[in-house]
Amino acid sequence: xxxxxxxxxxxxxxxxxxxxxxxxxxxxxxxxxxxxxxxxxxxxxxxxxxxxxxxxxxxxxxxxxxxxxxxxxxxxxxxxxxxxxxxxxxxxxxxxxxxxxxxxxxxxxxxxxxxxxxxxxxxxxxxxxxxxxxxxxxxxxxxxxxxxxxxxxxxxxxxxxxxxxxxxxxxxxxxxxxxxxxxxxxxxxxxxxxxxxxxxxxxxxxxxxxxxxxxxxxxxxxxxxxxxxxxxxxxxxxxxxxxxxxxxxxxxxxxxxxxxxxxxxxxxxxxxxxxxxxxxxxxxxxxxxxxxxxxxxxxxxxxxxxxxxxxxxxxxxxxxxxxxxxxxxxxxxxxxxxxxxxxxxxxxxxxxxxxxx
Amino acid sequence: xxxxxxxxxxxxxxxxxxxxxxxxxxxxxxxxxxxxxxxxxxxxxxxxxxxxxxxxxxxxxxxxxxxxxxxxxxxxxxxxxxxxxxxxxxxxxxxxxxxxxxxxxxxxxxxxxxxxxxxxxxxxxxxxxxxxxxxxxxxxxxxxxxxxxxxxxxxxxxxxxxxxxxxxxxxxxxxxxxxxxxxxxxxxxxxxxxxxxxxxxxxxxxxxxxxxxxxxxxxxxxxxxxxxxxxxxxxxxxxxxxxxxxxxxxxxxxxxxxxxxxxxxxxxxxxxxxxxxxxxxxxxxxx
Numbered sequence: 001x002x003x004x005x006x007x008x009x010x011x012x013x014x015x016x017x018x019x020x021x022x023x024x025x026x027x028x029x030x031x032x033x034x035x036x037x038x039x040x041x042x043x044x045x046x047x048x049x050x051x052x053x054x055x056x057x058x059x060x061x062x063x064x065x066x067x068x069x070x071x072x073x074x075x076x077x078x079x080x081x082x083x084x085x086x087x088x089x090x091x092x093x094x095x096x097x098x099x100x101x102x103x104x105x106x107x108x109x110x111x112x113x114x115x116x117x118x119x120x121x122x123x124x125x126x127x128x129x130x131x132x133x134x135x136x137x138x139x140x141x142x143x144x145x146x147x148x149x150x151x152x153x154x155x156x157x158x159x160x161x162x163x164x165x166x167x168x169x170x171x172x173x174x175x176x177x178x179x180x181x182x183x184x185x186x187x188x189x190x191x192x193x194x195x196x197x198x199x200x201x202x203x204x205x206x207x208x209x210x211x212x213x214x215x216x217x218x219x220x221x222x223x224x225x226x227x228x229x230x231x232x233x234x235x236x237x238x239x240x241x242x243x244x245x246x247x248x249x250x251x252x253x254x255x256x257x258x259x260x261x262x263x264x265x266x267x268x269x270x271x272x273x274x275x276x277x278x279x280x281x282x283x284x285x286x287x288x289x290x291x292x293x294x295x296x297x298x299x300x301x302x303x304x305x306x307x308x309x310x311x312x313x314x315x316x317x318x319x320x321x322x323x324x325x326x327x328x329x330x331x332x333x334x335x336x337x338x339x340x341x342x343x344x345x346x347x348x349x350x351x352x353x354x355x356x357x
Numbered sequence: 358x359x360x361x362x363x364x365x366x367x368x369x370x371x372x373x374x375x376x377x378x379x380x381x382x383x384x385x386x387x388x389x390x391x392x393x394x395x396x397x398x399x400x401x402x403x404x405x406x407x408x409x410x411x412x413x414x415x416x417x418x419x420x421x422x423x424x425x426x427x428x429x430x431x432x433x434x435x436x437x438x439x440x441x442x443x444x445x446x447x448x449x450x451x452x453x454x455x456x457x458x459x460x461x462x463x464x465x466x467x468x469x470x471x472x473x474x475x476x477x478x479x480x481x482x483x484x485x486x487x488x489x490x491x492x493x494x495x496x497x498x499x500x501x502x503x504x505x506x507x508x509x510x511x512x513x514x515x516x517x518x519x520x521x522x523x524x525x526x527x528x529x530x531x532x533x534x535x536x537x538x539x540x541x542x543x544x545x546x547x548x549x550x551x552x553x554x555x556x557x558x559x560x561x562x563x564x565x566x567x568x569x570x571x572x573x574x575x576x577x578x579x580x581x582x583x584x585x586x587x588x589x590x591x592x593x594x595x596x597x598x599x600x601x602x603x604x605x606x607x608x609x610x611x612x613x614x615x616x617x618x619x620x621x622x623x624x625x626x627x628x629x630x631x632x633x634x635x636x637x638x639x640x641x642x643x644x
Contacts, residue, residue: 103550106549107549119545120560135546
């Protein structure tokens with residue numbers, strides 16, 4: 001393989017019904033989903049979806065209910081087999097795997113976190129976290145050591161002997177996350193993992209996931225119906241509608257250049273000041289000369305007036321109000337990386353003039 | 358009148374002939390096959406009848422306590438057992454108890470695996486469902502006649518009839534319990550690479566246990582309903598007392614034996630229910 005993609009989904013079709021193969025020709029010929037349903041009683045779940053996911057990224061797959069996103073994520077570890085198409089992980093087509101190879105793949109390379117947690121109610125938190133290792137036949141002592149370690153990592157030290165029903169939703173999902181991490185997989189599938197949680201807990205879990213990800217650098221496929229969540233945690237976002245991929249790109253692509261009217265409508269409800277980040281609107285230092293009233297160089301950056309790369313527009317409002325047409329932007333190491341132009345910010349916030357960014 | 362298209366006597370004759378041949382050919386083999394169960398039943402019977410009554414009562418109390426951790430239940434069940442002895446039906450009660458235990462054991466050995474296979478295979482399930490319906494509705498005397506021809510009157514046909522009648526609810530509830538296991542929990546187990554046996558033992562059976570216990574409970578109740586029929590074909594015990602009561606028009610004998618059967622039913626029911634409840638201890642998620 002020449003690409004550095006961890007996972008490649010190629011032309012996935014999934015048809016539900018009595019004889020899916022028989023109507024593949026119709027679907028390939030472009031007969032619409034509703035016509036297929038009316039004529040043959042088959043439901044087209046996924047229609048020619050291709051997606052490439054880079055190693056170490058968080059890739060969010062978005063869509064409303066019924067868009068096929070939960071069906072799609074189940075193709076990655078073959079909880080669902082496609083009617084047609086390829087699922088390539090590390091250069092190997094997972095669909096060619098034998099039963100044993102598939103079990104090996106699931107045990108070592110890929111883990112999943114579920115919306116309603118999927119914990120075993122009759123086992124303790126510790127036993128639940130160790131489940132993946134138990135399946136592999138790891139001895140009790142060894143798997144408990146690892147499970148305790150990961151439970152601690154997700155902030156659950158002290159509740160090992162509790163049962164899932166004794167924990168809050170957020171804590172149960174932490175158990176789910178620890179269980180998925182115990183196997184030390186390369187790939188983490190998260191199916192609406194935080195959707196069932198209260199908004200505040202949800203925010204905490206997102207922060208924790210990002211923090212863990214900084215350390216672990218897993219390849220994460222994250223399903224969500226919440227655009228704010230997608231924009232917050234996604235390195236890239238794919239939007240599904242009726243089983244078809246509508247747009248795929250970085251959060252700033254989605255926000256600044258919605259590909260279709262559907263995506264535009266999708267993002268209309270978002271709090272843009274919160275969702276748009278400084279990094280999305282950054283102009284390089286080299287072009288600073290055009291801005292007129294200021295020229296930036298690493299020497300004269302006033303850190304108190306600078307914006308940081310990861311901040312949202314809402315966070316840097318004070319700096320933007322300061323009067324100057326531009327605001328310098330620094331990275332985590334406090335070195336200058338570019339600047340923000342107010343007109344870009346206004347354009348991005350209100351989507352008035354076509355943004356040049 | 359429905360027009361007589363074929364002479365039904367032909368059918369009957371053919372069936373009779375087949376059964377006759379079958380009995381001649383297979384009687385010895387089948388008798389040997391069922392011999393271990395007969396041995397087991399005799400062992401249970403002699404154990405229960407040779408043990409002192411207070412030991413049995415204490416045992417019932419201990420099992421009830423382990424299941425429910427409630428002294429009130431222990432008192433109720435021990436009291437019920439004492440009443441049975443007081444009515445002079447202790448020995449008959451022990452015979453019936455032995456029959457019940459063996460039938461329950463066979464039902465578990467046969468019923469749970471069949472229920473598991475049904476939950477695995479839709480095709481097997483669609484084959485089994487009508488068979489289970491037939492087992493529950495076909496009058497037991499219909500299959501008792503060939504059974505008696507095979508084994509002669511006695512305990513084996515009694516056990517056979519009781520098991521055939523009692524096992525369907527256990528099979529159905531095992532299948533139902535496994536099918537009702539939360540799909541997301543099953544997906545989770547699968548996503549970690551669990552194979553079929555791992556899923557069965559670590560996920561499906563524990564989560565289906567309340568249903569399976571309800572099935573065992575139902576099986577014991579159905580089995581008790583068969584004791585009178587069983588006594589007609591040679592099983593002794595409480596059913597025989599009822600039968601004698603009926604044939605000699607001794608209402609008192611029949612009623613007392615009937616009460617003793619109800620007592621055994623209560624004991625079995627409460628104990629299996631208590632264990633069923635224990636099985637549910639942590640089986641609720643607050644998602």
